[in-house]
Amino acid sequence: MTLTARLFVGGLRDVGRRRWLLAYLLFYAVLTDTLFRFGGDGPRAVVSLTNVVLGLVPLVGLLFGTMYVYQSREFIEMMLAQPVDRRSLFVGLYGGVAVPLAGSFMLGVGLPFFWNDGFADGGRAIALVVVSGAALSVVFTGLGFLIALRFEDRASGLGVAIVSWLAATVLYDGLVLLSVTLLQEYPIEHPLIGAMLINPVDLARVLLLLQLDMGALAGYTGAVFERFFGTAQGSVWSGAALAAWAIVPFLAGMRRFAARDF
Amino acid sequence: MTRMPGARPAIEIAGLRKRFGRSLVLDGIDASIARGRVTALVGPNAAGKSTLLKCLLGLVRPDAGTLTVDGVEVSGDPAYRRVIGYMPQRAPFPENLTGHEVLGLLRQVRGDVPVDFELIERFGIAGELAKRVATLSGGTRQKLNAVAAYLFRPSIVILDEPSAGLDPVANRALKRKILQTRDAGVTHLITSHVLSEVEELADEVLLLLDGRVHYNGSVNNLRDITGERHLEPAIGRLMEARR
Numbered sequence: 036m037t038l039t040a041r042l043f044v045g046g047l048r049d050v051g052r053r054r055w056l057l058a059y060l061l062f063y064a065v066l067t068d069t070l071f072r073f074g075g076d077g078p079r080a081v082v083s084l085t086n087v088v089l090g091l092v093p094l095v096g097l098l099f100g101t102m103y104v105y106q107s108r109e110f111i112e113m114m115l116a117q118p119v120d121r122r123s124l125f126v127g128l129y130g131g132v133a134v135p136l137a138g139s140f141m142l143g144v145g146l147p148f149f150w151n152d153g154f155a156d157g158g159r160a161i162a163l164v165v166v167s168g169a170a171l172s173v174v175f176t177g178l179g180f181l182i183a184l185r186f187e188d189r190a191s192g193l194g195v196a197i198v199s200w201l202a203a204t205v206l207y208d209g210l211v212l213l214s215v216t217l218l219q220e221y222p223i224e225h226p227l228i229g230a231m232l233i234n235p236v237d238l239a240r241v242l243l244l245l246q247l248d249m250g251a252l253a254g255y256t257g258a259v260f261e262r263f264f265g266t267a268q269g270s271v272w273s274g275a276a277l278a279a280w281a282i283v284p285f286l287a288g289m290r291r292f293a294a295r296d297f
Numbered sequence: 298m299t300r301m302p303g304a305r306p307a308i309e310i311a312g313l314r315k316r317f318g319r320s321l322v323l324d325g326i327d328a329s330i331a332r333g334r335v336t337a338l339v340g341p342n343a344a345g346k347s348t349l350l351k352c353l354l355g356l357v358r359p360d361a362g363t364l365t366v367d368g369v370e371v372s373g374d375p376a377y378r379r380v381i382g383y384m385p386q387r388a389p390f391p392e393n394l395t396g397h398e399v400l401g402l403l404r405q406v407r408g409d410v411p412v413d414f415e416l417i418e419r420f421g422i423a424g425e426l427a428k429r430v431a432t433l434s435g436g437t438r439q440k441l442n443a444v445a446a447y448l449f450r451p452s453i454v455i456l457d458e459p460s461a462g463l464d465p466v467a468n469r470a471l472k473r474k475i476l477q478t479r480d481a482g483v484t485h486l487i488t489s490h491v492l493s494e495v496e497e498l499a500d501e502v503l504l505l506l507d508g509r510v511h512y513n514g515s516v517n518n519l520r521d522i523t524g525e526r527h528l529e530p531a532i533g534r535l536m537e538a539r540r
Contacts, residue, residue, distance in 0.1 A: 109389030109390075
């Protein structure tokens with residue numbers, strides 16, 4: 036086993052974290068199952084889920100990622116005093132949070148579909164929700180790590196994490212709407228596409244709703260996006276941008292982790 | 298000086314500088330830590346003791362200067378830390394792991410090397426290792442911390458305020474371990490702000506003041522130049538002389 040894998044497995048032994056992840060999984064399972072019972076068929080449950088997923092997954096990823104780094108500070112120091120190289124340690128720590136978090140989400144949402152036979156008429160839609168939720172978990176865990184490594188002080192780090200979440204989920208929509216209203220005389224489609232690429236939550240929303248043929252629900256940016264790229268190309272672009280959102284904060288965090296003082 | 302002629306120091310520090318924001322914490326440290334001896338790293342608060350240790354462990358990257366451990370210059374390569382055992386001031390273990398799991402994790406990270414469980418017996422904590430760290434008392438955590446420092450038979454042991462939180466019995470056991478391993482050739486670097494604590498252990502003293510070295514040599518020589526028998530007044534005299 037490589038060092039990273041050892042660290043990764045070592046982290047999973049943590050009982051507290053296992054309990055927390057199980058609670059997270061159960062929450063999604065209960066939510067999804069409830070939506071099935073009240074909403075009826077698979078596709079409808081998927082759409083209702085989408086809104087919860089787009090709000091909650093980023094919040095949990097950010098808070099879990101940030102808190103984990105602060106809580107593990109002494110553990111990190113202990114590991115760094117061992118003959119351990121910093122990059123391997125970072126990958127082990129990050130993987131130990133992002134993978135179980137994405138995994139509990141996937142299981143929590145996936146299992147109720149399985150026992151409710153939801154795959155029959157909405158297999159592709161479910162796969163999409165599961166994949167984009169997992170991608171958002173990974174993206175925001177990485178951002179949480181980056182924030183915690185950037186801000187020495189726990190209170191300011193958590194503050195920045197919460198403000199980032201508000202900015203990505205609530206403020207962003209408001210700002211886009213406001214600018215569309217104010218600038219309606221001007222051709223702002225291109226800047227809007229740019230605006231969409233800089234928000235991973237919006238990317239996931241557009242990706243999901245384009246694929247689910249619900250462009251009307253994708254909001255203004257989604258409509259512009261669909262017209263500009265068409266559905267297929269739009270999905271590729273938003274998927275690529277989302278992947279960049281997973282990779283860039285991860286690499287930036289790793290760089291910072293390798294260079295900083297503990 | 299009673300150093301063995303020809304024996305290379307275990308640790309050599311040259312021109313070490315580190316600045317945190319506005320404060321210059323290490324202002325050009327030149328020092329050597331004698332092999333197979335116990336060196337007390339002493340100095341008032343904020344003298345730079347912790348930063349020096351952290352530089353040695355690679356936790357803090359110095360702005361300038363070099364550190365050489367066992368002839369290997371400290372750089373990005375973590376391999377030099379194989380010979381080091383470290384006991385930080387506060388036991389750093391994940392709360393939800395048991396003592397066994399903590400030691401297991403460390404052993405996995407270190408790979409297949411011979412281990413030394415002797416301190417577990419001496420502290421009498423074998424029965425505590427099955428419990429989660431969160432449920433252990435502060436003293437027991439500190440004992441586990443000491444066990445971890447000696448676990449991989451290091452040739453250099455760094456102890457940061459080792460007596461803090463240890464009861465007198467455990468403290469004696471640790472002191473015996475320090476002297477016994479020293480006699481077997483292990484180099485020790487120990488910080489403490491209680492000078493009487495390190496008095497019976499130290500062969501050498503490294504005194505830091507405001508980020509600079511003010512004394513780096515044997516305890517006997519320190520007694521000679523100050524005319525004091527005990528460490529505390531001797532170091533007090535050194536500090537006065539510098540004012």
